[in-house]
Amino acid sequence: MRLDALSRLVRLSLARERKGAFFSAFGVAMGVGTLVFFIGLGLGVGRVIREKIFPTDARLVDVVPSSVSLGLLGGGKLDAEAVERLRALPGVEAAHRKMSVRVPAVTRYDGVFFGTRLRMGMEVLAVGVDPDLVKGDVQLGEFKDAGEGQPIPALVSTRLLELYNKTFAPARKLPQLSSGMIVGFGFPVEFNRSYVSASATGPSVSSQTQVVGASDRAMFAGITLPLETAVRINRQAGVDAENYSGVTLVAVDPSHVPALVDAVKAMGLEIDDQERRMAENTGAAVALTTSALALLSILICFLAAVNIAHALSASVRARAREIGVMQAVGASRADIRAIVLAEAAVVGLAGGAVGTAVALAASFGVNRLAAGYLPNFPYKPDSFFSFPWPVVLGGVVLGLLAALAGAYFPSRRAAATDPARTLAG
């Protein structure tokens, strides 16, 4: 059948069945709309988790020493030799060492903190890392050990900053800080000293520390220093300055990671995948919730299809004579079938498009409301939604498919109309 003729005939019957067509399309729009909305929400929240809360880089493998000592063999330790072996593993592009400052440290602050007077003292944890691991996040000076008596460059965790801004600062009426604002902020740290536990032997070392940036890769509850600084402090305090507390391997690309993990384990070392697990678990929870809601929406789509099947069956029955006339003047059974299916297709496409559009509009509204009425919380995103184009297109296509599925049997029934029976008399 010619397309122009088909569209003419479809318009004709839709015009007659306006009400039925409207409700059929409405049902499809409901199903598609809720589905697109929930999938967009799931993807949006998932993206926040992936990109902001647990920004894991698929190419990174965090290696830590074995928690059980392997005794004489010396396996499971992360010394310089182990690092070299790690670096030589196939698929490794770079290996960045980390060493914790193995003595307690305290900071005492008494002064003006961004416009507010602040007086506090607390224990700090510190870790030293290879500058290459964080070089993209350093905004001030060079991230390297300047030697004893010189200021120590330090990175803070972006996550800590977020937590401070969204919960700590508002509760204590402290100012909001951007990563740019804290750069240059200096505070004293005294290493090998503690308020709560006994210090190691050896002298305590006082240093001025200067924030040079914020990094995803910085330690969460503490400060991140150049590796050489940590080595120096440990050595001065007479504690272990040879073994690293961790090595971050950068794979050539994510596909190398599984083999790399196996190789690392074969060396008697362990993988710290806590972060990745947490990301995966949270992601899975979101995916599960999204799936449940999506399933509900699919159910609505199914009901919409059933509704279309009912409406079309009734309409086909009512139009039996008209179908007979069309057959008498030259419509084949395939033509009749095409007309009914095309009718449903128009209803489905319209419903799908409207449903998708309404979902997009609703997401926009929700974002506006969230921005205006929800209190600020850590990682509160500008948008809770993500609508990649396959989701948008998929919404429209789903509407089409649901309608076509609903039209399947009615179209067959229409094509089976016996003109001899409907035309006589």
Next chain:
Amino acid sequence: MIHARDVTKEYIDGDGTRVRVLDGMSLDVDAGDFVAVVGPSGSGKSTLLHLLGGLDVDYRGEVSVGGVKLAGLGDKALARFRNTHVGFVFQSFHLIPNLSALENVLLPSHFGAKPPDAVKRGEALLERVGLAAKKDRAPVRLSGGERQRVAIARALYGGPKLLLCDEPTGNLDAATGAGVIQLFQELHREGLTVLAVTHEERMSAAARRVLRLKEGKLVEERATAQAASGDAS
């Protein structure tokens, strides 16, 4: 034009019994003839028309119309045959209510090859049946006779050689019916083959041959005055 041989048609009734409507019927109609088929209600007249027009191919025997053997044709070819070889005219007109007169006439154009001048052709046909002025009217705003004329114009759209009519005057009063009968006569004179099922005396009087459907077979009733005058001329 029509050549039917030993045609047998049975229906399975509601209670499962076979009802034989046509029983070894044969029929030959020459091109350009005007044939009336009469018979009591339920004798199978409509059934016969549907077989001849390719609306029903579930029968035994042989039917060819305009040189086309119908029995072996598929869905598409049969539709094509109905679109171009025959025109149907029904007792209750069967116009589509929400289409104008002209659009009803153009209905067959949706199922054939796209004609370049469909609307012109439709208008010419409406003119031919005397309804040029009412082409945009909905069927409800036409009289019975006018509706039947629209239906005839629609039947003519595909340029058929054969018109199959099922009681075309059955729903019309005498005067209106006479006008429609006259139209058939004119069309016949212009070369169309007409086969009309009818109860109406005047319709069968207008035909050249009258056949009676009796016990599932067609028997020649009589050659009409028309045939006699036609033979004489």
